[in-house]
Amino acid sequence: MSRIDDIITQFQTVTANPKAAVEQYKKETGKGAVGILYLYGPEEIVHAAGCLPVGMWGGNKTISDARAHLVPFTCSIMQSVMELECQGTYDILDAVLISVPCDTLKSMSQIWKGKAPPITFVHPQNRNLAAANEFLVEEYGFVKRRLEEILGENIPDEAIERSIDIYNENRKAMREFCEITADYPGIIDPVKRHAVIKARFFMEKSKHTALVKQLIAEIRKQPMTPWNGKKIILTGIMAEPLGLLEIFRNNGFAIVADDLAQESRQFRHDVPAGRTPLHRLARWWQELEGCPLAMDPGKARGQMLIDLASRYEADGVVVCMMKFCDPEEFDYPIYYPQLKKAGIKNTTIEIDLEEKSFEQARTRIQTFAEVIH
C-alpha cells in the first residue's frame, strides 16, 4: 500500500467509526468529548478544556424513533440527528453545544433527547455591528462557564489562545489540502477528499493537521498528470451519504472546490486577531461569508460561486440541496440566475441522509456529465 493510501485509510477509519475515535481519545487523555450541533460552534473553547470537540452531522440511518418527536417536514439532517439522539449514539458525549441560526435548530435545542447536558447559544445576525461582537462574546462566555461547570475544569484565556492557533493552523492546512486536491484529482477522488475533511470532526486538531500535512507532502511528490474528467464545485450544507460521492467518483468527476457548510465554510477563513480570545472567536462568525445561516442582505454567495468556478476552471456547480432546509432554499433563487448569467452550468441534487439507493441522484449526475461535455 502506498503511503498516500495508508494515510487516507487512517482518515477513513476515523470517519467510518467516529465512536471508536471518541472512545480512544477519552481513553488516551482521560478527558471528555463535547458535541457540536452542528454548523458552527466555538470548538476552540472545548479544545482548550482538553476535550475533543465532536461534529454532529447525522448519519445514513433509517428514520423511525425520530418520527415521534418531529414533524415530517423537518430537514433531513435534523431527522437523522434526532434518530441518533433517540438511539443513544450521542450519549458518549459529556456536553453538547447547540447553536440556533435557523427555526429548526431553535426547536431542536428544546427537545434534546441525549443524556449529555445541552448548552444552547445564539449567533447574532446583525453581524456588521460592534454590538454583535459584544453580544457574542457574552454568549461564548456563557458557553464557557457552563462547560467549566459540567467538565469541572477551569478554561484559561491562554489555553483558548493556544487552541485558536492550533485551529488556524488546521484551517490553513485544510485550505492547502483543498488546493492540492484540485491539482491532483487523479489521486484524491471525491470519496477520499471527503474523508480527509470529515475526519476533522473526530480527531484532535493538531493530530489531524499533522496527518494532513504528511498527506500533502506525499501528494506533492507525485507527478501532476492532466485530468480528463469533469471538474465541479459543490455548494450546500453537505454532500453525504457517501454513496453520493461514489457516484461522482464513478462518473469521473473531480471536486475542485466546495462551498459546503460541512467542508470549506468551516475553514476558508481564520480566526482573526483581537482583544481577547472570545472577541476573536466572535469575529470569526462576523467575517463568515456566503453561508445562508449567517445573515447577509448583500447575498455574496452567488458571486463567490462564480469566482470559485473561474478560479478553478470548473465545468459546473452541483447544488447539494438538503431536503426541507429553508435557509438553503431561500438562497437558490438568488444565485441560480447569477450562475446562469455567468454561463456556469449547474444542477441540483437532493440531500436525504436516509437515502440508500440514490437512483435519482445517479440519473441527475449522469445527465449533468453529458451536459458539461
Add this chain to the structure above:
Amino acid sequence: MNMEQASSKELLAYWQAHLDERARSHKKEGKLVCWSAALAPTEMFIAMDIAMVFPETHSAGIGARKGALDMLEVTNRDGYSIDICSYARVNLGYMRLLKEYARTGEKAEALAKSPAADVPLPDLILTSNNICNTLLKWYENLAVELDIPCITIDAPYIHDMPVPEYSKKYIVKQLDHAIQQLEGITGRPFDYDRFLAAQEQTQRSVKQWQRVASFLNYKPSPINGFDFFNYMALMVIGRGEEFAEIALRKFADELEENAKNGKFAFGDNERSRVVWEGIAVWPHLSHTFKSLKNQGSLMTGSTYPGMWNFEYTPGDLMSMAESYAKIYVNMCLDARAQELTAVAKNGRCDGMLFHMNRSCKIMSLLNLQTAEIVSKTLGIPYATFDGDQTDPNNFSPAQFDTRVQSLSEMIAKK
C-alpha cells in the same frame, strides 16, 4: 365616513384600505415606503413619517381572498421551493410582478386580476427575527432583488429565561443604529419627540387589545376567537397610531355591550371552548370556523394575536427591547408552554387544536411537546391538523373535520 358612528368592523376595513392608500400616495409624492415584518419595532419609522406596508398581513389578505395560487406560481417559476413559508412566497411573487410592472409598464395578468391589496414597492425594508429566522432570509432576498437598504433588528432566541441584560443591550444598540440608518436614508434628523409619542401610543393600543382579549374569559363568550385574528391586523399596521386604539376601543365597547345584553358569539350553542394554536388557515377560514361551529366549539384562545402585546415603558429602550424580544415563540419550551397555559386558562378552554403548519417551522416543530405539557398541566385534550396559512393546497377540509370531531368527543368524555 362618520368615525363616531362607525362600527368597529367598518373602522377596521376603513383603516386597512386607508393605510394602503397612504402608502400609494407616499410613493407618488416621492416619500418613503417601507415593507416591514409584522412584529418589528415600527415606532422609529412612524416618527420619520415613513408609510409602512406589512407583507405578512398583505399575504394573509391575498390568501383569504383566494389569490394565493397565482402568486405561488410566480415564485415557483423563480425557483422557490414549495417548502418555504407561503407568506414569503406569496409576497416574493407579488414583489416580482410589481418589479416587472415597474420595469415594463405592463401589468402581468396575474397582477391585474389579483385580489391583492394594491401596495407599492418599498424604498427600504425592516425585518426582525423575534418571531422566526425565516424573516431574515425572506428580507435578504427582497433587499437584493430591489437593491434597497435593509434595517434589521436581531432579537436573539431566549434559550434561558430571563432575557439577559447583554441581549437587551444588543437590541438597544441596534435600535440606535437603525435611527442612524434612518437619518441617512431620509436625510433628516431623527424626530425623538414623535418617536416617544409613537411609543406612548403603542401602550394605549396595547391596553385596548388586552381589553379585547379579556372578553375571551367570559363564559359564554361574546367574542368569537376568529375575530381576534381579524382585528389583529390593527395591532400589526397601526399600534403606534391613534386609529388602532380607537377602533379597538370600539370593538371592546361593542363586546362589553354584547356581554351585558346576553348577546354571545354562539348564542345558546356554546358547547365547548377551544384553543387554536398557530396561525389561521386564511384560504379556508370560513371552513375551519364552520367546522368548529358545527360541534358547538368556540375558539376562545390563541397565542398568535397575543404576540402583539408589546408592553414597555415609553422612553426606556431597554424595556422596549425586552418587550420586542419576548415573543413567545422566541423563547424556550417552558416559557412557551407557560404562555399557552395562560391563554388556555384565560379562554377557559376545554381542549386545544394545534395547526401543524407546513409553512411555518417555528410554529409547528414544538407543537407536540407544548401540547403534552399544557395538556398535562390543565388536564385538557388536544388534537392536531395539517394546514398552511396561505398555500391552499396544504389543507384538507375532510381531515380538519375529523380532527375537530374527535377533539369534541374527547372533550365530551371528560
